[in-house]
Amino acid sequence: MPHSSLKRAAPAKHGQSVYVGRQPILDGDGALVAYELLFRDSPDNRARIHDDVQATAHVVARTIGEIGVPAVLGPHQGFVNMSRELLFDDIVHIMQPQRFVLELLENITFDESLFKRCAQLRNAGFRFALDDVVKLDDALLAALPTVDIVKVDFLAADHGQLPALAAAxxxxxxxxxxxxxxxxxxxxxxxxxxxxxxxxxFFARPQVLSARRESPARGSLLRLMAVLAGEPGMRELEAELKRNPDIVVQLMRLANSSAQARRRRVSSLRDAIAATGTRQLMHWAQLLLYADGSGLPWRSDPLLQLVGTRARFLELAAEALRPADEAFSDAAFMTGIFSLVHVVLDMQPTEILDKLHLSAEIRAAILAGEGPLGALLGIARAAEQGDAPAIDASRHAQPSLDALTPAVLAKLQFEAAAWFAQHRMDQDEDDA
Structure with a gap:
């Protein structure tokens, strides 16, 4: 996909409201035990959903980053609808397993790859609910070992089968x-x-919660990402964050969501940084930066998918060329991340890069395609478009790239796509 063809939605106005719906789930005594979280795009208590992936992305981003988990859930758990695509997305690891139940949509396809993914997430502490069950059949019996909770649709279910279904x-x-x-x-x-x-x-209709949207300036996010990329010390990171109160507000919410599992309250910026971890903070900054005008992050955004895969491809290619040069592979990754940032901000690349503290090598690679990083970026762009002659031209321009044969490039493309799809946030708890 040519990067120049990507169009972005108009940025959301500062102060715009965001909404999340919630419907209570009660026990046999009528006590509240959980909420199902629902997509809402206005104070009207109606679900206008055109895309399940986008709807869930909005719900999670708003619950954790904007309204806040304590305000939405209190001490209870939240049930969140998950499509098959989102189960293989980084959105899962932004949620804390102790606070969220992953609700599998009724149209999800169960196969070996899904069973394996669910097993990984259960090992990480998540519980699964199977949604909208209406009958006892082979598909249900095959799915039962994977889930912990079964939700039966009382309106649509065959009531003649209910006793056998419930018993099974x-x-x-x-x-x-x-x-x-x-x-x-x-x-x-x-x-x-x-x-x-x-x-x-019979118990309650969904309630709509709202909050004023906090919109961190994208320039501030760019600076924060540049600082994070340089493996900053705690003092340097604190200083950068203190310049951006909006980001701090969201960071504190994210950190306190994480800290629920540790039964402690994060009250200082330093504690928030430690509880979140720099890797998850980097992910959060990238999500905010590449979010569209409605606040949508995640892999359902084609630009986010392209930039993530491109950055990883460049990192892998750099590692293949210089296995012992970690600085080179890190620079290659950042070249990929910032190669598309002008599309997000609808500004000239020179104007944007002047605001960033990037190395001269990265800047020259993005603006002029110069040096080894520029040649790698050219190969990445050509590979995205399937342009074999352009790939050959880039390799011939830099003899050091001869090792990147068509077979090697195909392998790296596959690995980059797999990396993006299979999540790299599993160690966030350790980093925190």
Whole structure:
């Protein structure tokens, strides 16, 4: 995809409101135990969803970064709808396993790769709920070992099958949730069948929460990312963050979300940096920078997907050329990250790069395609477009790139795409 063809939405105005819906999930005594979190784009209590991936991305970004987990969930857990695509996305690792239940949509395809991914996430502490179950069939029985909770749609389910369905689920030790409970009769029947939790209009309609959007200036985010890329000390990072109060507000919310698992409250900027970790802070800054005008981060954004894959491709290529030169591979990664930032800000590349504290080599690579980094960037762009002659021209211009044969480049492209899809935030807890 040519990078010049990417268009960005108009940036959100500072002070614009953001919204999240939540519907309570109750136990048999009527006590609140959790909320299902729902996409809302206005104070109207209606779901206008055109894309499941985008809807969930908005819900998570707003709950964690803008409204705040304590305000949305209190001490309770949140059920979040997850498509198959999002299960393989970094969005999962922004959420704390102790606070969020991953709710698998009814149209998800279960196969070996999904079973493996769910096992990885369960090992990380997540629980899964299977959504909108309406009957007992082979597909349900195959999915049960992967999930912890089964949500049965009381409106759509075959009530003649409900006793067998409930019994089969309970025998396998799963928690049963009756959703779309709309009458007192529904509640009595669900209780009689052994359901554990209940959700529906009989108890409460979804509530819409809102907050004023905080929009950190993109110039500030660029500076923060440049500082983070240089492996800063705590004092340097604190100083940079203190120049950006909006970012600090979101960082404190993110850190306190992380700190819930440790049963301690983050109250200082230094504590927030330590609790979050520089790697997750870098991810968060990138998400904010590449978010569109509606606040959408994540891999559903084609620009974010392109820049992430390009940066990793350049890093891998640099490692292949100079295995012992970590500084070169780091510079290659940053060349990829900043090679598209002018598209985000709708400004000339020279104007943007003048605001960044990047090395002369990175700047020359992006602006003029000069040096080894510029040649690698040229190869990356040509590879994205499948332009074999351009790849050959870049290799011939720099004899040091001869090692990047077509077979090697194909392998690196595959590895870069896999890296982007398979998440690199698993160690954030250790970094924190």
């Amino acid at each position: 689920v309970k025998r396998r030790g799963k928690l049963l949730v009756a959703e779309k409970v709309e009458t007192h009769h529904d509640l009595l029947r669900a209780r009689h069948l052994g359901f554990d939790l209940f959700q529906g209009y």
